[in-house]
Amino acid sequence: MTRTAHTGIICIGSVLWDVIGRSASHMRQGSDVPGRITRLPGGVAMNIAMTLVRFGLTPTLLSTIGRDPEGDELTEACARLGMITDHVYRSDDLPTDRYMAVEAANGLIAAIADAHSLEAAGDKILRPLLHGPLGTATRRFDGLIALDGNLTRSLLERIARDAAFADADLRVAPASPGKAERLLPFITHRRATLYVNLEEAGLLCQTEFASSQEAARGLIARGAARVLVTDGERTATEADPTGAIGLTPPEVLVTRVTGAGDTFMAAHIAAEAEGQDREAALASALHAAAIYVSGDTPL
Template sequence: MDVPATDALARALYPRQNRLMTKSPDILCIGSVLWDVIGRSASVMARGSDVPGRIIRLPGGVALNIAMTLVRFGLRPGLLSSVGRDAEGDELTKACAHLGLDTTYLYRSEDLPTDRYMAVEGANGLIAAIADAHSLEAAGAKILRPLIDGPLGSAAAPYPGPVALDGNLTESLLDDIARSPAFCAADLRIAPASPGKAERLLPFLRSGRGTLYVNLEEAGLLCQTRFDTAPEAAAALLARGAARALVTDGGEITCDGHRDGILSRRPPEVLVTRVTGAGDTFMAAHIAAELCGADRDTALSKALTAAAAYVSGDTPS
């Protein structure tokens, strides 16, 4: 299947609205904002492989990847995260602003370095990755000050808009968010960041809050079992208390599980050239579609099309 390039895809899927620019962002993206260092090779790789390829450095992190995709769909995201006041942090903040992201609410730490993520990808997919998000974890609730007692909201006047939240925060902080009055009016959209951090989303199962975006493995970790299909996983997450869960499974069927029923769609077939960031693209495209008024079925279809364009290499990193 031929997939249109980024700008054409964004225009086709999410026509830009004639909106007045306001001081408040259209959506808040909370979580990791860091540098991605990614090595890619066209060769099939195994443990110990030493092959030619390319190594690139890009602005990344789950929250930032989601925000960058939302910008391409005509939205104006604000970032809540921790970025150091080191040279890498200054460079990253400038890059984010250049990309059209609102960096006003970033917590700039004097003593914590800017976080990093490193991944190696081969023709057979992601080989290994390490996320160094220790500064974000150490900053803790400081990154939420603008929402808890600041210009964006408070417990007395909760922020009423959409929030994309990633699991790079500590489980205790995510638990606080799930129960905090400051978030009670927000439309929470939550991703685990990686399978290793999937169980950090348990507070949102217990509280029945938010929309979860997980893959098949992450769904299994949350439910302490293994699933063969996305419909099976979505049903189990709902049974365990999830208000809503979108479950992806690579090129297999993807599901949107909700109390009104489980929708299933198969992604478009494309040649996979990269995988890091695909889940973030899917989540951002889905959020953008629903913010533009799409129904559940249409939003799922648009998100899968956008993710297919990304993994095929037809959208920029």
Template sequence: MTAQPDILCIGSVLWDIIGRTPAHMGAGADVPGRITRLPGGVAMNIAMTLARFGVRPALLTAVGRDPEGDELVAACTRMGLVTRHIYRSDDLPTDRYMAVEGANGLIAAIADAHSLEAAGDKILRPLSDGALGRAGAPWAGPIALDGNLTAGLLADIAHSPLFAAADLRVAPASPGKAERLLPLLAVANATLYVNLEEAGLLGHRRFATAPEAAAALVDRGAARVLVTDGGRTTADGSREGIVTADPPAVLVTRVTGAGDTFMAAHIVAETRGEDRATALRSALDAAAQYVSGDIGS
């Protein structure tokens, strides 16, 4: 019998095409730099970080049966990720994400995750067909879920008995998709990971700090929410109260994937049995190492 994975990562798995330069950039800038292509996507970034910590993640996503998809699945397999549950589409291309980063942070990005959206609930079949769960015996372990799924599918997940026994950890793919998570805000077994801008979109108002945002989202019904704010104070809010910590001061060399690294490291820390304050510091340390370039992509 094949061993079950330790955690499910549901969402975007695609090719990241990232242009980086040490120069400050504005609209219309044309500067020298480096362009890389690496496996990426929110679910993929989380899974890669989990694998670095010795956790065995399985991917539930959509990948095309094109050469790019074959190459992507092979790369995932080499990293130790479980790929046998991936939905492989004959007529949908493999998704891509393109971003430009300068010394002043993320300049612009475009996520082409249309194939994942078009695949819909096909990516969730292993949770109901007995491979990873079924009606009456749902998956009872941790799940990392990202907001690249459609709003309708995320709303279905919020009420689905197939997710009712899971430790559900949820992240928006971007501020533009943050409001897709509103149906999951009050789910009792869900922990949301958002940045300050995304928290404002979920709370329908601007927040000055992460602790303020975390407290407001808990007041709106969130069981638990972690709010990051770049290099400023991060907050872990729940009905038990607000825990805060400051990120280490580091030289930032990249930003794409930092939030995913934070989320994955936090899941691992709590799996190790760390309390809320210790887990928060562990996750911030891991994210700082990532953005400084001390951890490879």
């Protein structure tokens, strides 16, 4: 059963099945090792929404899910986890998207994101925000939107310039370094906060940075209104034109990495929704991400 109300937080982007193979061994190209393979609800928008739910919030999903058996199962799982699924675009012609990754003791070995259905659906997923019930041309949505870079470049460009999103608090993250440049339209957006890692920041600025502090300064110099830059176990930085704050993540044993950045972003959003100040919100996000990668938080 789906929910029928929303709490002002909308997650737009990929909602799919994550198929993750994990091994406690070190791996390289061609390795064949024992491990565990799991299938769980995933995707950037989904991972963000799951973390928001853990912090007591009720996010609304805007995505596409096929009307195939996998899609029915995924939709039911989302609703059961506590998300609003009423406005998800269900396609008769497009299959449910999937993500596949292999992780080992030495980190992420390889991953493939099959988000072709999300890309093919295009602006159909935005209809509830443009034509009701979540928003209209005369009643623009003014809450918080978590937006992921799995959308096409053209659709992201449209969102960046469309007046329908002018009053929203946009929180934007690339789905991967390979899609980081899709976020270029949001660098100078006055109401966008960018969540990127060190590599993604470098791609957006077409350079290489030695630290998150340097990357944050570079993005702000390019016109960004606000950025959060992570760098694995090294210092993470939150910055806007008034200044920057840097904190080091807690030390933990890393047992998984897929979804860590999404957890960080969602935990930061939740902390600010609680009224935490800049430093406290960054600390809360780093703590949540550390717990996640240690494997202590349920997926």
